[in-house]
Amino acid sequence: MPLNLDIPTIAITGSCGKTSTREFLTSIIESRWNILKNNGNKNLPLQIKNLLENYDSEMDAIVLEMGMGKPGAGKRHCMNIIPNISIITNIGTAHYGNLGNSIKSTALNKSELIKGMKQDGILLINADDENSNLLETNHFKGTILKIGINNEANYHAINVEYVKGGMSFYLELNNVVEKFFIPAFGVHNVYNALFAVAVADQLGFGVLEIKQGLQDFIPPIKRLNLIEMEDGSTLIDDTANANPESMEAAFKVISKIGTNKNKVAIIGSMLELGEYTEEGHKKVGSLLAKYDIDLVYAYGEYTKTMVNEALLGGFSKDKIHHYNDRDELHQSIKYLDTSNTVMLVKGSSSMQMDQTLSYIKNRNLYSIEISQNLKMGTVCMNSKTQEHINEKKINLVFGQLNKMMIIRIKNDLPLGRIVLPSKFIDGITIPDVPFDFYMSNNNLHIGPVIGMFVYQRYLKDPSQQLLRLGNYNDIKGLIYLFRPDSLNQKELTVDGLYYNPSKKSFEKAKLPAPTVVFNRIPLKKSIYDFFKKNATLFNNNYGLISKWWFWTVLSKRTVLKKHLPETILLKNRSHILNFLKKHKVIYLKPAKLAGGKGIIQLSLIKNQIHFKTYSGNKFVLNNNEDVRKKLKQHMIKGKQYIMQRAIESYHKDGEKVDFRVYIQKDYSKKWKYSGMEAKVAENSSVISNSKNRYKVMKGEEALRHYYGMNQKMIQSKILQITDICKKMLGVVEGQGYNLGDVAFDLIIDKEGHIWVLEMQIDYAAEIKALRGDDEQEVLPSILSTPFEYAKALSKF
Helix, strand or coil, X not given: CCECCCCCEEEEXXXXXXXXXXXXXXXXXXXXXXXXXXXXXXXXXXXXXXXXXXXXXXXXXXXXXXXXXXXXXXXXXXXXXXXXXXXXXXXXXXXXXXXXXXXXXXXXXXCHHHHHCCCCCEEEEECCCHHHHHCCCCCCCCEEEEEECCCCCCXXXXXXXXXXXXXXXXXXXXXXXXXXXXXXXXXXXXXXXXXXXXXXXXXXXXXXXXXXXXXXXXXXXXXXXXXXXXXXXXXXXXXXXXXXXXXXXXXXXXXXXXXXXXXXXXXXXCCCCHHHHHHHHHHHHHHHHHCCCCEEEEECCCHHHHHHHHHHCCCCHHHEEEECCHHHHHHHHHCCCCCCEEEEEECCHHHCHHHHHHHHHHHHCCEEEEECCCCCCEEEECHHHHHHHCCCEXXXXXXXXXXXXXXXXXXXXXXXXXXXXXXXXXXXXXXXXXXXXXXXXXXXXXXXXXXXXXXXXXXHCHHHHHHHHCCHHHHCCEEEEXXXXXXXXXXXXXXXXXXXXXXXXXXXXXXXXXXXXXXXCCCCHHHHHHHHHHCEEECCCCCCCCHHHHHHHHCCCHHHXXXXXXXXXXXXXXXXXXXXXXXXXXEEEECCCCCCCCCEEEEEECCEEEEEECCCCEEEECCHHHHHHHXXXXXXXXXXXXXXXXXXXXXXXXXXXXXXXXXXXXXXXXXEEEEEEEEEECCCCCCCCHHHEEEEEEHHHHHXXXXXXXXXXXXXXXXXXXXXXXXXXXXXXXXXXXXCEEEEEEEECCCCCXXXXXXXXXXXXXXXXXXXXXXXXXXXHHCCHHHHXXXXXXXX
C-alpha cells in the first residue's frame, strides 16, 4: 500500500526545473520544519521507494522530485506515496523519445501524477507554458494554482530583472507587493522560485521566511553554476542535462550576463529526443545567432545538425566548430583566449560534458608558482582557492612520483594561485621550466613529464637534439633525454638531461620517471615491460618491424597488397633463379637492416646475371656457380634475407628516384602527413641512401620535375600516398604496435602507381642535421611532432 499521509506530501515533476524547484522550496521550509527529501537526481520510482523507508512520524513534510522519463513512471511513483500537493513545472521535449514522440503524449504521461495524487489536494502549474494546457486536469477535484510572469496567475511576478548575483522580481503576497531576490540567473529560475513561493505561502510560511529561504538557496550542481576564473572570465556549468528548452534558457542567461563580453558556448548532443532529435538540434542551431553567441564548439554526432542549421542561418563558419572526439575538442579550446569571456558548457548527461568543464576549469581557475623558499611538503593558496579544492591536503603528481602536500593558507595570494616548493622530495627538485597542470579530484598534476630514450652519443652531445625542441613553448613541461640503465625502478627516478628553455640547452639532473616515453633505441624486455605497466611508451618496437613481417602482415589485405612488391623469404638460394626469371630484376635484402646495408640487385639480361652490391661493385655472371660464390661473398652472414621484386622508378639519365614519406601523430593523436622528400641516387646505384645519393629534393618538386605533375595532380598524389600509409599503419597498430613516428620508403612507377617498399621506425632523423642543406629541409616539419603526440598522451 502507498503511504497516504496527513502531513504536506509534495511531488514535483515536469520536463525542466524539477531539481531547482525542489531546492528552492526546501531552502524555505527547512528553516523550521523537519523534512524528508530526495537529493541529487535520485528521482526514479525505485529510488523513491527506498527513500521512503526512512520516513518517521517526527517529520513535518516530504518533498520529492519525481522523474517521469519513461511511460508508467507516474503510476509507479503514486504506488509508493500519494502526494497531496503536486507541481508540474512545464511540458517540453525532455525524454521526448521515451514518451511517445509528441508533446501531447508527454503531457499525458505527466498527467499520471494528477490522477494519482489526492483528488482534493493542490495542483500547481505554469500559466505561461502553453503545453501545460494539455495536462489532464478536467477530472481533478482539488485546487489548481497557477504561477506566471506573462499571463494571469495566482502568483504573478512582475519587474523581473537580472541583478548582481542573480534575479530580482516583485510579487504580491497577502495584498502587499514584495521584492524578492534569488541567487541564480535566468527567467526560468524565477518560474522555479514562484512554485516554491506558492507552496510555502499555502503552507503558512511568512514573507520574511520565504525571502530568507530564497536568498539562502544554493543552486544544484551542474545547473547554471557560475565559476569565476582567475583571468576574470566566467565559466557556466550547466552539464546536468539538455533539451531544446533548457538550451534556450541557458542561452538567455549567457546573453544577459555576457553583455559586452565574448560569449562562448560548448555544447554536447541532446539525447533521448527520439523523433524530435533532428528538429530539436536544428532549433538550437537557429538560436545561436538570436542570442549573439560569438563562438561555438559542438561535440557529438547530433550536434552536426545544429552546426549545419546555424550555418544556414548565417552563422560564420569560422565561429562554429564540430568534433566527434573529446580529445580534439579539448585541444581546440586549450589555448582559447578566455579574457573578458563568458563560457557555457552544456549537454545531455550521457555526453559527460562535465569532463570538458573540468578540463576548462582546471586550466583557467588555477595557476601555479614554484618557490625556492617554501618548505618541502607544503603548498600555499588563499582560503577561496582552498574552498574550491575542499581539502586540507593536496596530492602533487610529478611524472610517476606523487607526494601528499599540506595546504597553508596565504590570503595575499590571488584566487586560484597555488605555490609549490621547488624541492619536491629528497633528491628531486622541480626544474624552473614552464609547466602545464590540471586538477583531478584531489590530485594536482604538473607536467608534462616526457622522456626520450636516445643513444649514448646524444647524451655526450645533446645539442644535436635541440632541433626537436623547436616548438617547446607549445609543449612546455619537463622533457629530457635518458638511457635505460639510468632508471631506478624502485625509486621511480632517472638520471637524464632536461631541456632548459631559458638557456636553450640541456642540464643534468635526477628526475622523476616519465609518464610518456618517445623511444629511439632498441630496448630490453625488462625496460619495455616496466614502461608498458607504468607509463605510455610509443615507437616501442623500435627496429623490430622487419621487411618480411611487413610483407606477411600487409599482403593479407587485398587493397594493400597491390601496393607491395612481391616478396619471398629466402630459404634456399636455389630459389633465387626462379624468382629472377619471373621478375627479371630483383633485390636481395636483409630483413632487418637499414641504410641499404647488404642489399644486392640481380638483373637477368640476355641470359646473363648482372650482380650489383650496395657498395657499388658490379659483376656479370654466366652460370649458377658464379652466382653462388658471389652471394656467399657479399651476403651478410647470419642475417635473414628476403627476395623482392624490383620496381622501376622514373629514370632520367640513369638516375634512380625513390621517396620517403613521413607520417606522424600530433596533438590530435591521429596520423597525419608531415612531409615527403625524394632521394635521387647516383648513376647506376642500387640504393639511394646517404652514401650513394646524388641529391635530396622536396617530394613535391620531384613529382613536378620527374613526373610532369601540376599542383593539383601533386596534391592528389600526396593524398593518395597518405591514405595508403594510414591504412598500412592501421593494420600494423592492430598487431599491437604503439607507434607515433614512422617513415615509408616508396617508389612511383612510370604509370604513377605507388609501391611501398618498407616502413621505418628507425629512420635517420637528427643525423640529417649534420648532412647537406637539402636533407635538412624536412627537419622542421618532422622533428618536434612526436613531442606534440607525447603531450597529448600525457593528458596535459
